[in-house]
Amino acid sequence: MTDLGAVASALRQQAIELPSWAFGNSGTRFKVFARAGVPRTPQEKIADAAQVHRHTGIAPSVALHIPWDTVDDYAALAAHARDLGVRVGAINSNVFQDDDYMLGSVTHPDAKVRRKALDHLLACVDIMDATGSTDLKLWFSDGTNYPGQDDIRARQDRLAEALAAVRDRLGEGQRFLLEYKLFEPAFYTTDVPDWGTAYAHCVKLGDKAQVVVDTGHHAPGTNIEFIVAFLMREGKLGGFDFNSRFYADDDLMVGAADPFQLFRIMHEVVRGGGHLASSGIAFMLDQCHNIEPKIPAQIRSVLNVQEATAKALLVDTAALEAAQLTGDVLGANGVLMDAYNTDVRPFLADLRAEQGLDPDPMAAFARSGYQDRIDAERVGGRQAGWGA
Ligand code: AOS
Numbered sequence: 001m002t003d004l005g006a007v008a009s010a011l012r013q014q015a016i017e018l019p020s021w022a023f024g025n026s027g028t029r030f031k032v033f034a035r036a037g038v039p040r041t042p043q044e045k046i047a048d049a050a051q052v053h054r055h056t057g058i059a060p061s062v063a064l065h066i067p068w069d070t071v072d073d074y075a076a077l078a079a080h081a082r083d084l085g086v087r088v089g090a091i092n093s094n095v096f097q098d099d100d101y102m103l104g105s106v107t108h109p110d111a112k113v114r115r116k117a118l119d120h121l122l123a124c125v126d127i128m129d130a131t132g133s134t135d136l137k138l139w140f141s142d143g144t145n146y147p148g149q150d151d152i153r154a155r156q157d158r159l160a161e162a163l164a165a166v167r168d169r170l171g172e173g174q175r176f177l178l179e180y181k182l183f184e185p186a187f188y189t190t191d192v193p194d195w196g197t198a199y200a201h202c203v204k205l206g207d208k209a210q211v212v213v214d215t216g217h218h219a220p221g222t223n224i225e226f227i228v229a230f231l232m233r234e235g236k237l238g239g240f241d242f243n244s245r246f247y248a249d250d251d252l253m254v255g256a257a258d259p260f261q262l263f264r265i266m267h268e269v270v271r272g273g274g275h276l277a278s279s280g281i282a283f284m285l286d287q288c289h290n291i292e293p294k295i296p297a298q299i300r301s302v303l304n305v306q307e308a309t310a311k312a313l314l315v316d317t318a319a320l321e322a323a324q325l326t327g328d329v330l331g332a333n334g335v336l337m338d339a340y341n342t343d344v345r346p347f348l349a350d351l352r353a354e355q356g357l358d359p360d361p362m363a364a365f366a367r368s369g370y371q372d373r374i375d376a377e378r379v380g381g382r383q384a385g386w387g388a
């Protein structure tokens with residue numbers, strides 16, 4: 001039997017990080033649809049994120065993207081976040097939206113471009129120092145489009161050199177999270193295409209280098225929970241970029257496309273103790289809300305992760321182990337499915353009520369009048385968008 005008190009206590013400690021860019025306008029290469037009330041500044045993005053925390057109680061930090069969230073005074077931005085009841089989370093470095101990076105950033109054939117990209121990464125560490133952030137998220141769009149375009153091995157050497165320089169700059173309590181992605185925007189080779197490549201670089205670089213799993217960055221059919229189990233066992237899983245996908249890197253709401261996959265991933269997280277704050281695993285969302293309202297979409301996403309976590313915590317581990325050890329295939333699968341098929345929503349509603357939150361965060365936000373207020377107030381200025 002599962003100890004419900006222990007489940008509740010684990011859920012009370014859960015923390016999910018929100019991406020600042022989820023609150024801005026986003027779209028596909030065909031169209032970015034503008035929405036009323038969208039933030040115009042990093043400060044307004046943080047204010048929107050604080051609403052998600054206010055109603056869910058488990059979204060206490062906001063990831064920034066540099067240069068999208070560039071400000072003059074980062075310490076002041078961190079103080080602004082604190083005033084709103086949240087804090088600055090991972091600093092996401094952007095070395096993909098400058099003309100110089102057409103052929104790559106840290107793996108570019110030209111040393112001058114590589115230096116420029118590395119300088120940006122080091123500047124992101126300065127921002128970590130100013131904001132108190134502990135995580136630098138590295139995602140490189142680097143790769144090639146045509147066979148022969150560049151030397152695959154040389155690009156790995158350049159990557160290793162840049163990662164080592166970043167590692168050397170990181171201070172006490174800081175780390176980098178290296179994100180892999182199968183393809184896009186490069187279509188022939190990607191310099192960090194998979195967990196194995198990210199893992200191999202991180203192993204060489206020691207404790208300050210960890211892998212981040214973006215759930216949308218795999219080939220169809222990839223068993224992501226296996227990757228999670230493996231990386232956790234090696235102490236190399238630094239965090240997640242959660243989202244869901246039907247086709248490629250769709251960046252849809254986590255748990256929307258395949259809630260069962262999210263449950264399976266969270267089962268491995270719980271199996272490895274990753275749900276405990278001491279694990280150091282960062283649970284971040286990386287999503288774009290192109291057609292749905294952004295703040296409710298973030299609330300929904302946080303709730304989806306919470307529900308999957310609750311189900312994973314409900315797995316009767318003793319019964320599961322007994323079935324596994326006796327080769328009871330159907331029994332073991334049944335234990336897992338019992339947990340997955342449990343409706344945890346009433347349990348979570350009670351937990352929220354106990355913590356002084358509204359049992360229904362979606363309804364509470366809708367009633368709060370916040371959306372009407374920002375629709376009316378945020379007139380003029382330039383709306384923030386993906387890449388703004
Ligand atoms: C890109 O595909 C990655 O998921 C990165 O995490 C990226 O920086 C993020 O999506 C923000 O656009």
Ligand code: ZN
Nearest residue numbers: 179214241286
């Ligand atoms: Zn990502």
